Amino acid sequence: MAAQTHIVDIEDTVPSCVTNTTDDTARLDTVNARALRTFWRDLPKLLETRSRQWVAYHGEQCLGFANSRTELWQECLERGLHPGEFLIQSIEPEDPDLVLELPTEPIPKKS
DSSP: OOOOOOOHHHHHHHHTOOOOOHHHHHHHHHHHHHHHHHHHHHHHHHHHHTTTTTEEEEEEEEEEHHHHHHHHHHHHHHHTTTSOEEEEEEOOOOOOOOOOOOOOSOOOOOO
16 A cells, blocks of 8 residues: 655645745745655655654654644644644555656646
8 A cells, every 4th residue: 555645735834823925935945845855755664664654744854643633733822833734644565666756847827
């Protein structure tokens, strides 16, 4: 089974206390892109040590592990992070037929 990626629209997850400017959205895009790259980099080791668990990242920082996504979600919120500022992934073998590429250009805003 492939690692499950929770994909969110950054614009929909910017907290109301943050002004939704291009700079804020770009910052979150960068944090989440780094988190996803770090997850894929770490996945082989995670499969050996934490298979079938969940992991959370904020940028390149691993925030922790849990047996459920809900536990990690709560932990991230308790640390003061807002939805969209962290990435939660299940630690499962990747699908060899699946190719994921991070966009090289910014994703256009919805009109």
